[in-house]
Amino acid sequence: MSSTKGQVIRCKAAVAWEAGKPLVIEEVEVAPPQENEVRIKILFTSLCHTDVYFWEAKGQTPMFPRIYGHEAGGIVESVGPGVTDLAPGDKVLPVFTGECRECRHCKSEESNMCDLLRINTDRGVMLADGKSRFTIDGNPIYHFLGTSTFSEYTVCHVGSVAKINPDAPLDKVCVLSCGISTGLGATLNVAKPKKGHSVAIFGLGAVGLAAAEGARLSGASKIIGVDLNTSRFEQAKKFGCTDFVNPKDHDKPVQQVIAEMTGGGVDRSVECTGSVQAMISAFECVHDGWGVAVLVGVPNKDDAFKTHPVNFLNERTLKGTFFGNYKPRTDLPSVVEKYMNKELEVEKFITHSVPFSEINKAFEIMLRGEGLRCIIRMED
Ligand code: NAD
Ligand code: ZN
Numbered sequence: 001m002s003s004t005k006g007q008v009i010r011c012k013a014a015v016a017w018e019a020g021k022p023l024v025i026e027e028v029e030v031a032p033p034q035e036n037e038v039r040i041k042i043l044f045t046s047l048c049h050t051d052v053y054f055w056e057a058k059g060q061t062p063m064f065p066r067i068y069g070h071e072a073g074g075i076v077e078s079v080g081p082g083v084t085d086l087a088p089g090d091k092v093l094p095v096f097t098g099e100c101r102e103c104r105h106c107k108s109e110e111s112n113m114c115d116l117l118r119i120n121t122d123r124g125v126m127l128a129d130g131k132s133r134f135t136i137d138g139n140p141i142y143h144f145l146g147t148s149t150f151s152e153y154t155v156c157h158v159g160s161v162a163k164i165n166p167d168a169p170l171d172k173v174c175v176l177s178c179g180i181s182t183g184l185g186a187t188l189n190v191a192k193p194k195k196g197h198s199v200a201i202f203g204l205g206a207v208g209l210a211a212a213e214g215a216r217l218s219g220a221s222k223i224i225g226v227d228l229n230t231s232r233f234e235q236a237k238k239f240g241c242t243d244f245v246n247p248k249d250h251d252k253p254v255q256q257v258i259a260e261m262t263g264g265g266v267d268r269s270v271e272c273t274g275s276v277q278a279m280i281s282a283f284e285c286v287h288d289g290w291g292v293a294v295l296v297g298v299p300n301k302d303d304a305f306k307t308h309p310v311n312f313l314n315e316r317t318l319k320g321t322f323f324g325n326y327k328p329r330t331d332l333p334s335v336v337e338k339y340m341n342k343e344l345e346v347e348k349f350i351t352h353s354v355p356f357s358e359i360n361k362a363f364e365i366m367l368r369g370e371g372l373r374c375i376i377r378m379e380d
Helices: 049-056 170-177 179-191 206-217 230-239 254-261 276-284 328-340 356-367
Strands: 009-015 024-030 037-046 071-079 091-094 134-136 139-141 153-157 161-163 198-202 222-226 243-245 268-271 292-295 317-320 350-355 373-377
Touching: 009 356, 024 153, 024 356, 037 091, 037 170, 049 356, 071 170, 091 170, 161 328, 170 179, 170 328, 170 373, 179 206, 179 268, 179 292, 179 328, 198 206, 198 276, 206 222, 206 230, 206 268, 222 230, 222 254, 230 243, 243 254, 254 276, 268 276, 276 292, 350 356, 356 373
Parallel strands: 198 222, 198 268, 222 243, 268 292, 292 317, 350 373
Antiparallel strands: 009 024, 024 134, 037 071, 037 153, 037 373, 071 091, 091 161, 134 139
C-alpha cells in the first residue's frame, strides 16, 4: 500500500451530479491526506436515510457535484503529517461526527458535540485548507459529512475515524459506523429506560430498530413500534417490539392512542423518522411527571417544533442526540466489541447487498421503504 503514499490515487467513486438523479460511477482523483488527515480504502459502505435526504435535496441545502456516503468500513492506506494514532493497514470506521480530544466537549463526559468536528451537513471541503480532496479532471467534487464513503478511496480528518478490532468483519460492522450505534445509543445513553418501562419507538427503519434493541437490552416490558408503513411491523418483532401503531389507522392523534394503551403515556420514547410531526407526537406521548423523549431523526432545514409549553411544565423532558451520544474514537470500538462478544447482533439489520456498480439499487430499496440496511460491496 505504501507505494501510493503521497501520490494522487485514481479510483472509482459514485458521484451525485444533480439532486435526485442516479449516481454516476466516475473515475476520480483522490489527493493525498494533508495535516491530521488519513486516506482510507473503503471496502464496504451502506446507505442511511441521511444520505438520501441530502441527495434528494428537497428539504436540505443542495450542494453538487458531491460524493455521499457515511456508513462504512475500510483500511487506512496512508496518513498525513501530524497523525500519530493511525497507521497504514489499520481497520477503521469513518464517522459523520468527530472527536478532536482537545475541546471542551471532547473533555466533557456528557457531550459528543466536538467543537471542531461535530456534524456539519453544509461543509463540502476539508478543514485543513478549505479544499476538496476529490477532483475530476482537476474540477473539485464536494465531500459529504467529512466521510464521502461512496468512493474506493476517501480522505477523512483523523478525528472522524475510529480504529477497531482488526478481527472485526467489515462487511458486518460497517453498519455500526452510523445507524445502529445511533439508535442503540439513543436508548442506552440518552433515553435510559429502566427495567419494566414502556418505550415507544417512532420509525422502524434500522435506526429505530436499533433503538428498540436498546430498549429490549434495558429490560423494557412494553416496546411500542410506530410507523406509517405497516410492512415494517412483522420484522420489528425480531427487535423486541411488542405492540404496534400505524398513525394512519386512527382518527385521533397517535400520542392519544399511545396514552390510552399505557395508562397515561410511555415512560420513554425515541423518534427515528425525520418527520417533525412524529417528533411532536414522540414528545407528547410520554407520561407526565417523568417521561423522557429523545429525537434522532434529521429534520428538514425549515422545520419548527411546536407544542404547548404546559407539556414541559407537566414535567416531561425532551432531548436530542447525534450518534447516540457516543464519542466516535473513544466509544465506537467498544460497540464493535459488543458485536464481537455476541451481545449485539448486526446481521439482522443487513437485509440487502449489492456490488458498487449497482449502488443506485440501494437508493431504490430505501425509497420503496423495504429492508433495513443494504451493504454496498466496493470490490466486486
Ligand atoms: P429509514 O427510512 O430506514 O426508516 C425511517 C422509518 O420512519 C420508515 O420506516 C418510515 O416509514 C418511518 N416514518 C416516516 N415518517 C413517519 C411518521 N410521521 N410516523 C411514523 N413513522 C414514520 O431511515 P433510517 O436510516 O432508519 O434513519 C431514520 C432517521 O434517523 C432518519 O431521519 C435519519 O436521517 C436519522 N439519523 C439520525 C442520526 C443522528 O445521529 N441523529 C444518525 C443516523 C440517522
Ligand atoms: Zn472536540
